[in-house]
Amino acid sequence: MVRLPLTAREIEQGKNLGALLREARGERTILDVAIQAGLSPETLRKIETGRVATPAFSTIAAVAAVLGLSLDAIWSALDETKESNRPESPILSH
Template sequence: MVRLPLTLIELQRGERLGALLRSVRSERTMVDVAFEAGISPETLRKIESGRIATPAFATIAAIAGVLEISLDELWAALTADTFSPTADEYDKPARQRLAS
């Protein structure tokens, strides 16, 4: 299976997701949250740093459950775009946009 390059919107959403999870996690350790969610601390670290921009739904649902944030609240925070691309920008892979 070939994975398509991520769009700029997906990359930005991944960064927002990581920032949001870090802020909600607050003083809880990454290790505690990861183990309680049933994922590795390394996976949580990659999500929080934006290196995994499009994590699996089940992973996010598990983390959200541990952090006691609803998926609706999480999605609302992630889709509050400050970036307003043209219609073409949504479909153009990030690497292609950055190269032009």
């Protein structure tokens, strides 16, 4: 199966997701969180650095559960970032 290239928006959201998870992890090690979430530490490292911009839903759900984050909170944070990066529409700026 051929995977389509990621859009700039998907890449940006991946970076924002990674930053959010990294911040929520705090002082905990990648190894600790990854093992509890059932992932390899390398997979979590790639998500946190934005190298995996579109991780599977189940992966994010597992990490969120370990970090005590709700999926709604993650979605809201990513949605806010998307809104703040959206250029102002000339139609709506009048």
